[in-house]
Amino acid sequence: MNWRLSCILACWLPLAAHAVEVDPVPSVMWAFYHKQLLADAPFVFDARVKLLAPPFAEDARQVPLEIDARAFKGHVVRILAWAELNPLPKIVDFQPKEGVLPWLALRIRIEQATPLRAAVLTDDGIWHVGSALIDAAGGGCTAPSVVRSQPGWEEHLGEVLGGRYPRGEFSRVRVQVAHPMDNGLVSGIPEFFINHGQLRGQDDQVLAELELFPAVSENPNLAFDIEAPGPTRLVLRDNSGNEFDAAIP
Amino acid sequence: MTQPARRQPFALSVLLGAILLSGQAMAAVSDQDILQDPKNPGQIVTNGLGVQGQRYSPLDTLNVDNVKDLRPVWAFSFGGEKQRGQQAQPMVKDGVMYLTGSYSRVFAVDARTGKKLWQYDARLPDDIRPCCDVINRGVALYGDLVFFGTLDAKLVALNKDTGKVVWSKRVADHKEGYSISAAPLVINGKLITGVAGGEFGVVGKIEAYDPKNGDLLWTRPTVEGHMGYVYKDGKAVENGISGGEAGKTWPGDLWKTGGAAPWLGGYYDPETNLLLFGTGNPAPWNSHLRPGDNLYSSSRLALNPDDGTIKWHFQSTPHDGWDYDGVNELVSFNYTEGGKEIKAAATADRNGFFYVLDRTNGKFIRGFPFVDKITWATGLDKNGRPIYNEASRPGAPGSEAKGTSVFVAPAFLGAKNWMPMAYNRDTGLFYVPSNEWGMDMWNEGIAYKKGAAFLGAGFTIKPLNEDYIGVLRAIDPVSGKEVWRHKNYAPLWGGVLTTKGNLVFTGTPEGFLQAFNAKTGEKVWEFQTGSGVLGSPITWDMDGEQYVSVVSGWGGAVPLWGGEVAKRIKDFNQGGMLWTFKLPKELVAKH
Numbered sequence: 001m002n003w004r005l006s007c008i009l010a011c012w013l014p015l016a017a018h019a020v021e022v023d024p025v026p027s028v029m030w031a032f033y034h035k036q037l038l039a040d041a042p043f044v045f046d047a048r049v050k051l052l053a054p055p056f057a058e059d060a061r062q063v064p065l066e067i068d069a070r071a072f073k074g075h076v077v078r079i080l081a082w083a084e085l086n087p088l089p090k091i092v093d094f095q096p097k098e099g100v101l102p103w104l105a106l107r108i109r110i111e112q113a114t115p116l117r118a119a120v121l122t123d124d125g126i127w128h129v130g131s132a133l134i135d136a137a138g139g140g141c142t143a144p145s146v147v148r149s150q151p152g153w154e155e156h157l158g159e160v161l162g163g164r165y166p167r168g169e170f171s172r173v174r175v176q177v178a179h180p181m182d183n184g185l186v187s188g189i190p191e192f193f194i195n196h197g198q199l200r201g202q203d204d205q206v207l208a209e210l211e212l213f214p215a216v217s218e219n220p221n222l223a224f225d226i227e228a229p230g231p232t233r234l235v236l237r238d239n240s241g242n243e244f245d246a247a248i249p
Numbered sequence: 250m251t252q253p254a255r256r257q258p259f260a261l262s263v264l265l266g267a268i269l270l271s272g273q274a275m276a277a278v279s280d281q282d283i284l285q286d287p288k289n290p291g292q293i294v295t296n297g298l299g300v301q302g303q304r305y306s307p308l309d310t311l312n313v314d315n316v317k318d319l320r321p322v323w324a325f326s327f328g329g330e331k332q333r334g335q336q337a338q339p340m341v342k343d344g345v346m347y348l349t350g351s352y353s354r355v356f357a358v359d360a361r362t363g364k365k366l367w368q369y370d371a372r373l374p375d376d377i378r379p380c381c382d383v384i385n386r387g388v389a390l391y392g393d394l395v396f397f398g399t400l401d402a403k404l405v406a407l408n409k410d411t412g413k414v415v416w417s418k419r420v421a422d423h424k425e426g427y428s429i430s431a432a433p434l435v436i437n438g439k440l441i442t443g444v445a446g447g448e449f450g451v452v453g454k455i456e457a458y459d460p461k462n463g464d465l466l467w468t469r470p471t472v473e474g475h476m477g478y479v480y481k482d483g484k485a486v487e488n489g490i491s492g493g494e495a496g497k498t499w500p501g502d503l504w505k506t507g508g509a510a511p512w513l514g515g516y517y518d519p520e521t522n523l524l525l526f527g528t529g530n531p532a533p534w535n536s537h538l539r540p541g542d543n544l545y546s547s548s549r550l551a552l553n554p555d556d557g558t559i560k561w562h563f564q565s566t567p568h569d570g571w572d573y574d575g576v577n578e579l580v581s582f583n584y585t586e587g588g589k590e591i592k593a594a595a596t597a598d599r600n601g602f603f604y605v606l607d608r609t610n611g612k613f614i615r616g617f618p619f620v621d622k623i624t625w626a627t628g629l630d631k632n633g634r635p636i637y638n639e640a641s642r643p644g645a646p647g648s649e650a651k652g653t654s655v656f657v658a659p660a661f662l663g664a665k666n667w668m669p670m671a672y673n674r675d676t677g678l679f680y681v682p683s684n685e686w687g688m689d690m691w692n693e694g695i696a697y698k699k700g701a702a703f704l705g706a707g708f709t710i711k712p713l714n715e716d717y718i719g720v721l722r723a724i725d726p727v728s729g730k731e732v733w734r735h736k737n738y739a740p741l742w743g744g745v746l747t748t749k750g751n752l753v754f755t756g757t758p759e760g761f762l763q764a765f766n767a768k769t770g771e772k773v774w775e776f777q778t779g780s781g782v783l784g785s786p787i788t789w790d791m792d793g794e795q796y797v798s799v800v801s802g803w804g805g806a807v808p809l810w811g812g813e814v815a816k817r818i819k820d821f822n823q824g825g826m827l828w829t830f831k832l833p834k835e836l837v838a839k840h
Contacts, residue, residue, distance in 0.1 A: 154374040182372065188330055190354075190370030240372050241405060241417025 025115040025133040029084040049130025060140030069102035069120040076102035078121040085114035093211035099228030100207040107217040109140040147180040158244035174223040183214030196237045201228040278390040290790040296432040301581040302516035304671035310795040312750030316774045318836040323363030327825030334804025337387040338785035349385040353399040367412030380448040381806035387432035398429025418463035431514030443511030447529035450506035450703035469557035472507035473544040498542040508532030509546040513576035524552040527576035535692040535705030536570030537645035547575035561611030572661035573600040599663030617729035620664040658687030660710045671745040682741040710812035733770030744785025756782020780824025797830045
């Protein structure tokens with residue numbers, strides 16, 4: 001297929017060109033999550049939503065995950081990601097606005113080998129679902145925290161390491177936030193995690209809204225691709241009401 | 250009841266909002282709701298069943314004659330491994346119960362079924378410094394929010410429907426020894442809290458916050474020499490030094506670590522528009538290190554709720570040397586004497602004396618012992634100041650490691666500790682949970698170190714009687730007479746409730762919730778809850794039936810500090826359970 005033909009197909013029959021009839025990572029949980037998280041809304045399994053994760057989780061507590069929906073640039077309303085066989089499956093609810101690309105990288109916890117999903121809602125009301133399968137030795141959600149065993153971790157709560165990396169037409173902002181992200185599954189330790197974030201650009205213009213869930217790793221790593229001019233602020237809040245404000249020049 | 254002046258536009262707008270909403274079933278808690286409590290028998294929206302803290306319910310469906318048919322309808326477990334002392338008083342609003350558990354947990358429970366609606370667990374740091382168990386004494390309700398204080402000295406506002414944090418504010422630094430265990434209160438649109446930490450040489454303070462967003466509105470230190478502030482547009486404006494200036498009643502720099510923590514919170518009297526708070530012991534415990542009265546330690550304070558100004562004070566134990574905190578609740582009540590209505594307030598102090606004050610000006614009306622043995626003072630003078638028995642003050646250590654030890658009664662845990670008494674408007678009596686115990690006490694040298702215990706004293710508690718420590722007493726505040734008493738083997742540590750049904754409820758460490766005839770003291774009902782009852786019971790009306798609730802869960806200060814008392818209580822099991830009882834409709838008709 002030459003380039004011209006593929007473009008015509010893409011324009012005329014976008015679903016037929018990229019949609020897959022069957023679930024690329026067959027899973028007994030798909031119907032359940034389709035109902036629970038997407039409220040049975042129209043969807044397609046869509047290879048244009050790229051979900052990049054290693055085939056095997058070397059460290060089940062820190063699994064890098066990249067969600068790339070740039071194929072739908074300008075049309076993305078919302079991106080929802082989850083790990084189907086995690087005890088707490090939800091990972092992130094990302095709503096990119098003007099000035100930020102529909103792309104997100106972060107690290108997550110995996111309890112066992114599981115299908116991963118990223119559902120991208122476009123402005124035509126259709127969810128485009130990207131999928132990946134990850135193998136794991138397991139235990140990432142219920143293992144004791146590394147952060148908490150470090151004395152004085154409370155002193156460093158909310159400290160942010162970060163930087164901006166120019167990539168031509170946009171720049172990549174990467175941050176790491178000191179936070180235990182306790183998910184409540186370790187006995188005797190209540191859930192304590194960053195649950196809300198907002199990316200802001202110049203004049204405090206909101207670039208993206210972010211809901212985080214306890215499947216996100218402790219000391220969360222987050223990366224965004226930003227077209228808007230800097231500086232960028234990342235305002236975070238945890239479920240205990242602590243607020244953190246990171247500025248990236 | 251007259252209403253206080255309302256000068257704040259915010260309070261007014263909330264009031265108007267409440268009026269507009271009054272047609273709806275699920276109304277937000279308004280200033281008016283709070284001031285009316287407990288006149289609306291379907292809800293309990295204040296700690297103390299009314300801002301004055303009388304713990305008196307006007308309900309009489311349940312009474313001395315039918316209380317034997319009071320029966321449990323549901324129980325709710327706090328769960329987890331965090332079964333420590335449970336000291337909360339539940340609140341009830343629109344069929345939902347809000348309460349706290351040990352380790353800074355909050356629960357919302359369906360009041361009809363006991364079904365959990367939500368739970369909030371504060372994430373506490375590892376280095377919290379509570380002196381006396383990881384307890385909490387309850388929430389405040391206002392608008393759509395539920396407020397409570399945490400062991401790491403934060404105020405947290407939760408959404409009443411979801412339990413999610415709306416705002417969180419650090420009141421003080423827990424690393425210095427601050428914590429919060431008392432229920433906050435909301436008066437005229439201001440959320441008011443004290444702090445704990447007198448054992449760590451903190452500076453006590455009472456503060457008001459904006460319930461909407463947690464902005465600090467005013468702060469009032471309770472140690473002489475520290476500046477108070479009001480906050481206007483985020484800016485601190487000086488509002489006078491507590492006590493006028495430093496050094497009047499404290500030597501050297503000790504006022505900088507003076508304690509006097511108002512750790513038990515406070516109440517409000519609408520008739521005089523005064524907040525009534527008590528303050529804790531001066532720091533350190535060794536009194537020889539701080540000659541002077543050490544204001545405002547071991548005192549009762551009346552504050553203007555608008556700006557925190559101290560209107561009057563009454564110090565029950567000047568120059569305290571026995572850890573006789575003056576935090577115990579000052580309960581407003583009126584009585585008639587010589588044809589004249591007296592606006593009084595009463596308090597049963599840790600030091601063993603029961604005080605009746607004129608609450609318009611803090612003047613002493615009368616005081617008398619309410620326990621059998623007091624050795625540290627021989628009585629009170631005409632102003633209510635104690636006449637000390639100097640032989641009962643433990644000696645200064647001098648060059649020795651330990652000063653002379655003396656036996657003194659009451660023990661430092663007090664003739665009455667935190668557990669709130671109740672005032673019955675029909676009998677005119679106060680029902681006081683008291684304890685008969687003494688202690689050996691001695692002083693030691695001590696220097697202040699941030700975040701470390703600042704006592705300079707040692708102690709061992711001893712029971713005074715073989716067969717009982719706890720005594721529930723009915724006390725006539727006018728005659729000073731004890732009308733009846735009921736003894737209990739273990740020390741009493743739970744709050745009291747009284748009702749128009751001629752009933753008095755309280756719990757025991759042995760696990761019983763008990764009801765007494767308010768006039769005679771006859772025990773008329775009891776129920777074994779499975780663990781010690783340290784909470785404060787409530788009663789309310791739901792669907793035409795009268796309910797009673799109390800939390801059960803042994804712990805608190807006694808097992809941690811109890812000395813020789815420990816062997817009386819060592820076999821009591823811990824718990825964490827909310828019990829709810831009712832008198833079924835069909836059984837009311839039978840009587």
